[in-house]
Structures are given as C-alpha cells and as structure tokens.
Amino acid sequence: MATLTCRQLVKTYKGGQRAVDGIDLTLEPGELMVVVGPSGCGKSTFLRMVAGLESISDGELRIGGTLANQLEPAQRGVAMVFQNYALYPHMSVFDNMAYALKLQKRPREEITRRVREAAALLGIEALLERRPRQLSGGQRQRVAMGRAIVREPRVFLFDEPLSNLDAALRVQMRLEIRRLQQRLGASMLYVTHDQVEAMTLADRLVVLRDGRIEQIGTPMSLFETPASCFVARFIGSPAMNLLPVTQADGRARLPGGLILDTEALETEIIETAPETKADTAASADAAEPPAAATLGVRPEHLRLDPQGEFAVTLEMIERLGVDALAYCRLPGLDAPLTARLPLATLEAAALREGSEIRLAVDGPLHLFDAEERRVARRARLSADTSAATSSIA
C-alpha cells in the first residue's frame, strides 16, 4: 500500500489563482521523493497541503490509505521539518522533542525513551538540556529532525531544510538525511529549490512548474532524458545549452551555420507525469513527429576537437579544479555556449580568453518541439558547406 497518494490535488486562492494545479503522485513506503522547482512553482504550497497547513481546494489526498483531506494536521501522521527549524524557543531541546508525545499523553518513561533514542540517532544527547538559542545552525537542524523522528510519522515532510545552512554544513546534513532515511526506512517528501540537493538525495524526483508536474522520475532519467526544455534547464549544473532551430531552404539550421538532420526514433521511453507521457507516446506514433525547434546539448558533452562542428570564440574560463567551464560565443546565439572541459586540456592547448576554438559533440543531443516538449528523434549535426562530420543520438 502506498504511503501517500495524491489525485488531482488543486489549490485555488481567492483571486482564482491556482498555486497547485492538479498534482498526481504516489509515494512508496521507504521512498525519498524530492519535489523541486523554481520559487513560486507551488512546491511549498503542495507540501503544506499534505501537512494540513493549507486547505485542499480540490482532489484527493490519501495518507496510509485513508482520505486525509479534512484531517487535522496532528492526525495525519506526518511530521514536518521547517526551513527555519521552528524550534520552540522557550523549551529545552528535550521538551522540544517531547512536546508532541506529551500532548498525546504518553507515559513518561516512553517519552524519555523515545526522545533519548532519537537523540542518540542524531548525536545530540549532550544537548538535551540546552535551549535552541544556545545551539548552532547544524545542531538546530538536528533537533528539528529529532522532533520529527520522535513522533514516528508515516511520512516526513521537509521544507527546504538545508537552505539556512552554510555550504559545507549543507553537504554534511544532506548525507546525514540520506543515512537517516535509509536507517529508519522512512518515507520522505522533500521540497527544495536546489537541484544538486535534489539530484543527490532523491529516489525519485518531481519537477514542478507553475503548480503542475513537469516530469517525475529517477534523478538520472531526468538528467538523461528531460521531458522538456524546462527540465533540461533545471536539472544539471551548469545548465544544458539550448540552441534555437530555424527552418530555411527546407533544412533545419542552427546558429553558427550548422545543419541538423533528424530521423524519427522508433521508441523512446521517458518517465513523465501521466498526461505528458500520453503526449509523447502520441507524437512518437504519428507518422511525422513534430519538427524540432530547440536543440539541447549538455556542457559535459562538448569536447575540444579541431574538426568540431561548433566554431566558437572562448569568452571566459571558470576554473573549478579538475574541470573548467568554458563560456564560448557562437555567432547567432545570444547566450554563451557552455562547455565543461578538463582543465588539463585547456592548459595543454594554451587557451585563453579570446582564443578561437572548435567544439565537437561527444554525447546525446536532445531535441524539443515548439512547445518545448521532447521530440523522439535521432539527430546529426553537420557544417553547412563541408561534408557531414559527427554525432549521435
């Protein structure tokens, strides 16, 4: 039985504005699902609807098989970790963690035992007598998680829990959440706007856009086969390069005088939300799939090659250590073309800002139609005048 099921969940505000517009998803037991999207995409509203802090305008929310639309937050069997921790400032750490159990009128021994167990799990036994204001950010975060664990909820809800921490601590807590989730076998719904956090934590990833699900799937499936330009831009860092495709002289042309040859793929399986999956299937079945309007290529899939298709000017280099990001200027393209290149290659070729270089595609090309949906086609790039060079789908 699924831990949490949402059917066409809708949140409408008074002005008729829809913050959440028909979300369908199922959280399996022991699964960590990350909901990700830019600010204002409705991800926090969605989480608060699950928690019971926002009313549900339409649709169905089931937690552990029971309809939870009208249940009080405390009766839903969910525990939430807030972005600013929301610890009770006037209570000790112990009381913070014990409060929910006290309200449930549990026996004192049980409360003490459960709080101690959770504290041991998180390594905060020494802090139990302290007040929240005496704790560091990471410790507060642990206490907030402890408060959730003590309640033994069916679903843990996390609302951007790491965004108030500094970068090093964020990485550490990220690992800790993952470790905890595996140890407890807990089901978690985790909201964040940080795509690195989303990629590293998630069993399955949900990308939200304007209150709708853009794509659901494992982090790698979203990375490898993004269902739309939006997902392509959002997942992966640095973001995927997107090049406009124009039709001229009966050929698909790219900036930089390149020609794009495509042929329909027989099958391509993309994990998406049900509705988009139907769309993709329909377009794949059609005799003539929609023409590509955008070509996407990840910065990781570009390499230096004297025979490369892209003749570009190197504008800026960001050295990341092992790799470097090369921001290049491609005639006819406003945004820079980003390539992730091994730093050693750059140094060996003695490249600097202003150098003229050629880049070849060394990986999959992604095609999107005019509606920015993925097009299932194999693609080849070639220079306009010379013979076709390379590329694969």
Added chain:
Amino acid sequence: MRYRRPGLDGLTHLLLIIGAVIFGLPLWLALTASTHSAGDLQSGIAPLWFGDQGLANYWQLLSQPMPGLGVSALRLLGNSLVMALGIALGKIAISLLAAYAIVFFRFPCRTLCFWLIFVTLMLPVEVRIVPTYGVVARFGLIDTYAGMILPLIASATATFLLRQCFLSLPSELFEAARLDGAGPLRFLKDFVLPLSRTNLAALFVIMFIYGWNQYLWPLLAANSPDHATAVISLKNLVQSTDTLPPWQLATAMTVLTVLPPVVVIVAMQRFFVRGLTDAEK
C-alpha cells in the same frame, strides 16, 4: 547611539540631575512635611528637613479613622489595591484574548474588529462618563468593586501592544505546534503566554499604575467611604470646611499612596524595560 565624550557626559549628567531634582522636590517636601506637627505646618513655610512628629503622624493615620471619611487609611489603600489589581489583570486578560484572536485566527471582518478596538482609544472614561455611569447604575453596581473595575478594563492600548508582540512570533511556530497536536487554547498557554511574558509584565506595570491613579471614575462609582480609594481620600483630607486642613496627615497619606506603585515598578523593572524595548524572542 552611544557617544563617549567627557564634556558631553558632564552636561548630560547635569541635565539629568536638574530633572531629577525638579521631579523629586515635591515628593521630598511631602516626605519632610509628614514628619512635622500640625502647628509647624500652619506657618505656611514648607519645611525642607524632617521634624520629630513622623512616627506619631503615621501612627495616627494608620490606627485612627481618617478625618472626614471615617474609614482607616489601610482600608483606603486596600480599596485602591483591589481596584488597581482588578483593572490591570482585567485589562491584560481581555486584551490578551482579543489580540490572540486578531493575530492567530482568520475570521470575517478581522481587520474591522481590530480597527473598532483601536478607535476606542478615542473614548476614554472621561468622554463616556455619563452613559457609563448610567449603565453601571442600572446594573446596580454603584458602590461595588465590580462597578469600579469593569468599565475600565477594556483597553485598546494593551490590545495593540500585544498584537505587535504576537505578530513578531514566527508563524512556523504556530504551524509546528499544530503539527505536534496543540489546539488553540493549548498554543495560548504553552507558547503565547511564556513567549510574551516580559511584555505582559510591562503591561501589568503600566496598567497597575493607571488603575491606582484613577480619580474621576471611583469618585462617581464609589459613593460610600467604604469603597473610597486612597487617591480620593487625599482630596478629602485637604478639603475640610470649618477647620484647617490636617496637612501633616495629608502629606503622610500622599507618601503612603505613592508607595505601592513604586514597589511594583521596582519589583518588575527588569521585565518592564525588556518588555518595552527588547524585540528579540
């Protein structure tokens, strides 16, 4: 703003001393005058140093019925205490609930309610004294503690102050408590009260002094000497028709009347300052 300049320090201290003297002088005069005999004070010259009748004057005041009123000073102070406490606690109870409702509940006309409460700032007792007297008289509350207290316990100031204080509590706190299973009343008891305790203490001090200093309303609502307050008795003491006023008693009573608010302020000063200035929770 903290300037550290030697010359400025001297000047500010001088100003503070002048201010303190101006404020302290009447009190000092009352204190010294209360230790002289009636005869000494008839000369019309205020004594600036203590006399030898201090103990006798205070003893007379506390042991014998007050001339003109016929009740003891202790009774008067007791009446004042009941009224001041009743007003202070009543004001806090009512404005606490009002502010709690306005801040934490979404109900129709919420803003309207708030502004209605706010508008009553323009209707102090002095303005509505005739109708208020009528209402209290019809309820048969003249000459009762209830009659003296009830008309004064609605407070827009306190509601406003508490509202600002509650607004500064993060809303996640309320949400986290809801997820933990705390209902509205429990949230009030377990969170709002402990977290606003300095503000409540500050309010209590202000409202206690406000209640203690009431003059006009108890003058109307408490007709019999049994319910007269200490502040009213001061007026009675200096208003004798055929004899000279007993100045030594009047000044002694003044000193006694000033003491309770002083005690309250000294005892709660720590909270008072923090409650009015400290926004950090």
